[in-house]
Amino acid sequence: MKVVKVLLLTLFACITLSFGSDTKTGSLNIQKVIITDEMRVKYPIKSHHEHLAFDCVDCHVNQGDDPSKFKNIGDNGCMSCHKSKQFMAKRLKFMDTLKANPHNSVHDGPTLYCDECHFEHQQSTNMCIECHEHEVPQWMGVTP
Ligand code: HEC
Ligand code: HEC
Ligand code: HEC
Ligand code: HEC
Structure with a gap:
């Protein structure tokens, strides 16, 4: 790390x-x-x-x-520094064991848009919560 x-x-x-x-x-x-x-x-x-x-x-x-x-700078804006979705998925690889890697989910793999969860000028959210209200706090920390 x-x-x-x-x-x-x-x-x-x-x-x-x-x-x-x-x-x-x-x-x-x-x-x-x-x-x-x-x-x-x-x-x-x-x-x-x-x-x-x-x-x-x-x-x-x-x-x-x-x-x-x-x-909005969009995914490409974020990727200009954060490299790629695959790279971001690897960074949180340790979360794969619980299938709880937000950057590599069981549903969508590493394809989600960054701004389904992260915002720059307001508090971020976590879209997984829409359906996994109770599990998400166990799976993941607060979206930075
Ligand atoms: C100009 C380069 C740049 C851009 C553009 C950028 N970032 Fe970052 N970001 C960094 C750097 C460098 C760090 C600190 C090192 C790291 O954690 O990668 C960082 C850190 C972060 C962190 C915190 C990491 C932690 O350890 O808590 C998040 C979350 C993040 N960026 C998300 C985003 C998102 C989402 C976007 C697009 C809206 C974005 N960044 C755009 C360079 C950038
Ligand atoms: C489904 C929601 C979701 C999406 C989509 C998402 N993230 Fe995250 N991201 C999170 C959560 C939650 C964390 C905190 C994970 C933890 O440490 O518990 C995080 C952590 C991060 C970090 C810090 C990673 C670290 O090593 O500490 C960065 C940087 C980041 N995201 C950037 C991005 C970028 C860039 C995108 C778009 C490719 C993106 N995220 C898409 C939810 C998401
Ligand atoms: C780390 C990257 C980053 C930095 C630094 C940044 N922005 Fe942004 N900006 C974004 C993103 C991503 C959005 C999309 C909305 C969001 O995520 O909150 C955005 C959206 C905006 C918008 C459009 C808002 C809307 O309603 O559509 C304005 C205006 C803006 N930023 C102004 C600024 C100003 C002024 C600064 C410096 C004080 C700044 N931004 C610094 C990433 C950044
Ligand atoms: C639109 C609703 C919805 C969203 C959003 C959603 N899920 Fe799911 N998820 C489901 C349903 C439905 C199932 C299957 C029923 C169950 O096992 O709860 C499921 C199952 C899962 C499972 C168990 C799968 C298995 O093979 O054991 C995991 C882990 C999971 N989701 C993670 C996530 C993560 C991480 C996110 C965010 C990136 C997310 N989900 C977003 C609806 C959703």
Whole structure:
């Protein structure tokens, strides 16, 4: 688990570096987006992303310079850093023993959309609860 985290952080460092060089060469003017305090309150960033010093444009890539017009980043947005659904399934492989891996469910395998459970600017949910109200708290932790 530790090794995986270290690898991911290294990957993240590379991604950040490549974002950095993009802005230096001026090929993208993502730095020019002005985010008001009001917007920051309205669209809070999850602590697991905020402590990595993510800003809005790290996720809302190429969505223009008007933050009020930013759109959902969708699965592809998440995958630009979290690699693939198969990779996410493997990360929670230990949960396969109970058939309770949310990233590799008995019904759908690793095919669900991230936003069937995870949200960035509001509390996440867990769609399995729709049918497995009682089992889910035993199977899984709170959706981060
Ligand atoms: C970690 C990625 C991430 C970061 C960082 C992020 N967003 Fe988002 N944003 C999303 C996702 C995912 C959605 C879809 C709704 C949700 O998950 O809450 C979204 C939706 C939005 C929307 C559209 C909301 C709607 O009603 O359709 C706006 C506007 C927005 N974000 C603004 C911002 C602003 C401003 C910031 C910086 C303060 C920011 N976002 C930072 C991922 C991100
Ligand atoms: C710009 C890169 C980036 C984007 C885009 C991004 N993430 Fe992340 N996210 C990370 C990194 C790096 C971490 C911390 C290392 C890790 O746990 O993978 C993280 C952590 C997380 C965590 C917490 C992991 C834990 O250990 O508790 C969740 C949940 C998460 N991301 C979900 C999402 C979802 C869902 C999306 C799409 C809406 C998304 N992320 C988009 C880079 C990103
Ligand atoms: C069916 C609901 C569901 C879906 C769909 C889902 N997740 Fe999760 N995710 C969870 C739950 C629940 C956890 C916490 C698992 C635990 O540790 O108990 C989690 C944990 C995570 C973590 C932290 C993993 C770790 O190693 O600690 C990341 C990152 C993440 N999800 C990203 C994603 C991404 C990206 C997608 C889209 C491919 C996605 N999730 C789809 C429910 C879901
Ligand atoms: C639309 C309703 C529905 C949703 C949503 C749903 N399930 Fe199920 N699930 C069922 C039904 C119906 C069964 C079969 C009856 C039973 O065993 O309870 C079942 C059975 C299961 C079983 C037992 C299968 C076996 O072979 O022993 C597991 C484990 C399970 N679901 C996990 C999940 C997980 C994880 C999620 C979320 C990713 C989820 N389910 C979402 C309806 C649902």
